[in-house]
Amino acid sequence: MKKMKLAIILITLVILAVAAGLGRHYVTRQTAAEPAPDVSAAQAILVDGKTGKVLYEKNADEKAYPASTTKIMTALLVLETLEKYDSPIDQKVAVPKEAVGVEGSSLYLKEGEKISLQDLLYGLMLRSGNDAAVALSIIAAGNTDLFVQQMNDKAVKLHCKNTHFVNPNGLFDENHYTTVRDMSIIAREAMTHKAFRTIVAAKSWDADREESEFNHFYNKNKTVHQFKGGNGIKIGFTKASGRTLVASSERNGKELICVVMSAPNWFQDAYILMEYGFKRLEE
Template identity: 35%
Template sequence: MKKIGLTVLVIISVVLGSPSTLLAHHESNHDVVEASESESLDLAPNSASAILIERDTGNILYDKNSTEKLPPASMTKIMTLLLIMEALEKNELTLEEEVRISENAASMGGSQIFLEAGEEMSVNDLLKGVAIASANDASVALAERIAGSEQVFVEMMNDKLEELGLTSTKFQNATGLPADDHYSTAHDMAVMAKALLKYDDITNYTSVYEDYLRKGSENEFWLVNTNKLVRFYDGVDGLKTGYTKEAKYCLTATAEKNGMRTIAVVMGAENTKKRNSDVSGLLDYAYAKFETKPLFDKNQTITTFEWLKADKQKVDVVTSDSVSVLYSKGTDSSQFDTKITINKDVTLPLEKGTMVGKLQVVDGEEVVSETDLIVLDDIEHANIMQLFKRTFQSFF
């Protein structure tokens, strides 16, 4: 096993004055872990495009035409789910809220939970409909609730792509129903899935094989997961299937075994059997060849500093995501170091989740991974009484 060292490059001074602007930062490590045999193997023989990554590091374990632009079908809903989870995190939406279904949402074809115009359903149940049954009507209902219209929601989807640095995807709707100029790649779907999986609660929905909506009522609806691997492959707990005549059969799947979470994407398979076979083969390869060592949990405190002018004088700086190192099984371990950089130029107020630094895992001179460090709470300016009390206490 590799030993973990800790090197702090920059630590904020004991008392901060008036820090300045902060640039947005995203994890950037998507290097391929060297595995010579994978270059000659076709691990997804039934798919036009495929990719396999380890979630924490973003390392690519296998790639087959992963940048080819293809219709993603209902895998589009990975982005829809990501924006739903963000709205829940920001308290712009609650699971208990009842959403009134519009004529537009109720009119969606394809996979659906047969919502009726004027019906009200909780966000929690609509989320089940999207995550388990790939319901187009539930997707549009939540999109309309969050953005006011599906059109505006689609603009949010495409803005999020830009934020994630994804340039080979464009969305025209929240469902994945066939539309001109609606496309993605296996690579981009994997990155979206990686972002979605920051929300631990999402797998509470995507891992469910069957459930019911409107249980006990005359219009009770039986939900059955479109991703059969959640039942038949140990460790699989999501994420999203897709099918249209043009896209053929697609799947973005995630599994967790022995503390290592992987994401496998396949696009353009001829049937569900071949699609599931390719994903299973990719996951088998990942867990046979690689393993991870966890370093930090999500939201783990990395350092704490005092901020005289903030309402919370002691501010915890935490990891924005879990941090691990990935290596091939049986390889001789070398030294990993952890380097922490805290940005000195930060201004009040700060919103929950604001990036204030970064944590790098390095192997010699090579940066293995990079993770944002954030604040967990909103931080405002201290009021006059707080400043007076702190000044008074400093004399004793």
Template identity: 40%
Template structure:
């Protein structure tokens, strides 16, 4: 009996311990999405609002071109490329097949013309041509695509080409697509093409006019739609990274592997509608905006503007915007010299007293140390009252 009692006690103890170690079941999603994987994020904060198999790797088809466009825009920002640069189309680029501009070997196109072809028509030949122009070869450009993916935290992505044509090992995830989509939307110039419904480009020796129609029909039919990229192959099925902005709120939805094209658009609409119906983005400070001024001791100037180092925004449920509070922390003074971009304060944002984010405040410009002449001149002006 004593043995049985001890065994019963052990069983009860093990059961009790196991009850504490069972992980909590994740909260059920508000609805299902008819696709292999899907995600909805807030573009300002990266907050994930809906997820389905977001880290499962699948072929992305032409959604790949988001990374190609991102590298082009970054090269322009870095001064390595301009929209007017001339690109010579190679034999290799002209033979891509699939959706294309029908570029001919030796043909010369501007970067802007190629970007129109990529962003509006989803032209495979334009992707290779511009990749070769930037990196010297498609292989080197693809290497840079993968390097940039790692920098963005796209841990389950491997690119094999610039355009998403079928290739072994060419995969990414809904989550990773949302990361590169978020980064691309930071480039204001790209919005000009992503939101264009129809345009044209002249190509070939015959100078034929190619009519371009945006493959993303949400641009025409969804309120606030401003991107980004469709994709389809028989293996990838129907994919879409879509974005929309209303007021200060931008959401990005990603659909991978929808069974039909209409379904990818309807499911993306469902995700975006869910975001706009339930959440709002509160802009706390904008990058480079002047938040306050600080007196400068022993400086040529008497005051120094403090500006936000980067954007600070907070996603909240609708109706809770009034709970967001901003605290600006600046010193009573700074001692010259101060370098432009040097941290001199902070902005802290809280909700119901709990910190939810912060951003550095930095010097808008250099604050040089005053010379003896500067000090004497300042004293003289005080004496004479000017």
């Protein structure tokens, strides 16, 4: 009888010990922080689009070359100019000769062609027209040099400490650089403008142009096509700069902005980071 009682006690103690161990394991799994993801990008940052709080960063203040993500600043300044002078976005303008034949991604603008500012902005952000960037810079500021100065002034005003622009389209230049932190600040500012948000969220746009062969702009930013809640912003690529991407998404009232540069797996990096970010915001 004593042996039986002793056996029962031992079994009970074992069961209690195992239960306690399982309980501790359960609590650990529930409270453990989401591990920081690993991405291919040399520089990356993820911020809360509403507050600017940094949720992830990797070499966020390291010098990087933005390529066509530069056009975020270009579009921002053009829209601010329109707002300043209460000018309609659908007004038509004449394409300046300096905007014709610009290298790289193009809308194939013709000198003197009448096109709306709205079509130029959609062409700038969806098709990534380098010629559209030059046209808009001249129309908004009178000449490209003055517009670039305004770009740099705006960067300073936004407290971007490591950014310097030399053109409005992002064609490579050693003196045309930024950081992912600075670019996230510029992107957040741009996303406060309703017209900007509408443009960068569009999956495509049909411009009102005589050149019908070149009037359909498909958004090259796969984020708006592939990622749940994807609503912007801009891709960029040159051989010297590598792949750059500023991506944004919104779910359940929460918004994220992700910037990756020198990123071989640019979209995959952004999607991994934004999924991580939404989990962080739910904690």
